[in-house]
Amino acid sequence: MSLYSVGSEQLLDHSHLKPGDNASLLSYAKTINMYRANAKKTNDVEIQCDFAIFLVEAAKRLDESGDPPPPPQQQQQQDLGDDTTTTQSSASAYLNEAEKLLKQVAIRGHSASQYYLANMYSSGLLHKSNKFEYDRAFPFYVQAAKHHHPDAAYRTAKCYEDGLGTRRDKGKAVQFYRKAATLNHPGAMYRLGLAEIKGELGLSSNIRDGHKWLKRSAEASTTEYPHALHELGHLHERGLASIIFQDHDYAVRLYQDASDLGYAPSCFRLGECYEFGRLGCTVDPRLSMHYYGLAAEQGHPHACFALTAWYLIGVPGLMEPSDEQAFAWAKVAAHSPVKGGAHHQGLARAEYAVGYFYEVGIGIEKNMTMAWTYYRRAAEQGEKRAMQRLQSGDAPSAAEQTAQMMMMDQQQQPAVYQSSSASTPPALSPPHSNSSESSLSTNSSSAAAGATTTTTHPHRHSMQPPQQRPTPTSSSSASVASSRSWVKKWKQKLNWTKSRSSSSPSLV
Structure with a gap:
């Protein structure tokens, strides 16, 4: 099974869980055994969620290394006192264990586990032919969104808008976009801004409100969601009605900020x-x-x-x-x-x-x-x-x-x-x-x-706007x-x- 189908935006940042410089002192398999034992001893959902994600990273490591999986009948050995014992597992075994653990933690209302599990389904990571399982992902997105997870609320809205794992429903799409936007999700604010300006998703055209959402999205822009900066630059090139003024200098600064984000x-x-x-x-x-x-x-x-x-x-x-x-x-x-x-x-x-x-x-x-x-x-x-x-x-x-x-x-x-x-x-x-x-x-x-080096952003309060454009x-x-x-x-x-x-x- 290929694990490259999971995009970087769908995996949480758990680089701190990867082996360090002295990883050779302890085998990777034994590290997993020790981590597993510690995770089982605690009821801390954060630790258990982290261990599940660590298993996914281990599965990726096995898949990238090309090591052949062991026979199905070969069981993992849990004896930590035997230093000569090594733990062998195929990528699918690690993924199955991670799925099982995430489900157990998700039932307890842990939003990060619900969201991560939904991403695994929607990316096809848990399907033998890498099929996108939106029907299995959607309920977990909804659960995580109800627990105020901004990314989950945004993805729930996308599912309702595009009919992924559920029927299309513009009203519910707007509902979850607004929920994600109130949680400061830049993608949700950008989508709401466009919908308000263009009169999409069943909304009446409201340029003033749409412009406000785009500005808020631009203030929270990231490398994953730089779109509002570009859209605002495009709008300020021409101006719109009497609300969005034409300002070429400002448009160029917005384009530069978006380009800094790649x-x-x-x-x-x-x-x-x-x-x-x-x-x-x-x-x-x-x-x-x-x-x-x-x-x-x-x-x-x-x-x-x-x-x-x-x-x-x-x-x-x-x-x-x-x-x-x-x-x-x-x-x-x-x-x-x-x-x-x-x-x-x-x-x-x-x-x-x-x-x-x-x-x-x-x-x-x-x-x-x-x-x-x-x-x-x-x-x-x-x-x-x-x-x-x-x-x-x-x-x-x-x-x-x-x-x-x-x-x-x-x-x-x-x-x-x-x-x-x-x-x-x-x-x-x-x-x-x-x-x-x-x-x-x-x-x-x-x-x-x-990519260029990061420069200041004209909207962020903690940063000063660029004083001038690059000079030739x-x-x-x-x-x-x-x-x-x-x-x-x-x-x-x-x-x-x-x-x-x-x-x-x-x-x-």
Whole structure:
């Protein structure tokens, strides 16, 4: 059974229960035996709940190590006085024991146990085929919510709204959202804010109340729930009625706060602002690529495609053009699912661009078979240029396709091109405004590792709002004459590439 289906947001933080630096002095199995014995001696529900969660962590450890489970007839030995005795158990045995113990504690009204058990069911952790068991999770969410558990109240509301484990009921969804919101749950306050503004969940539109809920959610925002910051930034870009005023400076600060929490859409929006000089931001290629990079590391397709443009044209004094990196990021964008799009469909413009790169030979060897494959993918999503290219009649013959596929099998592609799922273009390190050196790194890193340092939040009473926006470097300001200079350079670049193949289409 795979245990990776349980998201980090569904597991409580029990890192303090993991073995320490001196764990080798006592076997992991014997540690569990000692913990089990101590948990049985006490009636403390907190200790018993902690032990159950420790068992789940132990099951994850077994699953990750790949150790084979013991035979079913082999029982755990409880003799703590025998130092040579080791406790062996499969991951499923640990999970079953944890489930049994959590049920016993949950019956006694322990909300944390009820919530954790519900998460185990809803994530499919206790099902042999990892099926999400919302019908078993829902009653425990309700019980924990009645004991004033904020996350449980929020998940109960989600179950009522989406019909997970129960029938849809907008009225009860609002009821539990309000309960979670009164317990300061940022996700619940965000959902209520949207519902009030848009008139959803059976509520009448009330912009003033919706704005209040969004502001409260922003004040309590976390890495798991940064959405209200972004939504408020979007609203203050335009203003709404006479209640939400237009304030571009404030909108940028909100986007920056959300980006500090790792929210990809806010990172992408800031990348646009510093690329085109929007919302009063000064054009700064370094900051633009930095924020695009933060979003792209999380698979944001539009950010990946924006990096394609930057790498295609380069930035004088900052970065040389790289057709190879342009191709790599375009391919990532073409394989990154677009929100609201069909399953597993990437960005249509990126799919067309990858087809163009394959046809012309930009950053990759020419391959008409692959070009037409990506043109078809883009055309399926309504990309007109791809449709026109497919209708041009220049498609490779079946024999040419077979020959090219055989050639691809024989050739070893560079690592960055091997597959869309395995290839990860180089990450972008955070920019340093006081340095004229390039901040681009060729080492791959995760989104968490490449996140910006936490800055102050404009709403939190314990913190002061940022005094000013990041200022562009002198070298980057001098390298870009205007906010549209990159467009001209990209067109020049494409005109140059068109000379390679006079029959090739244009990207712009």
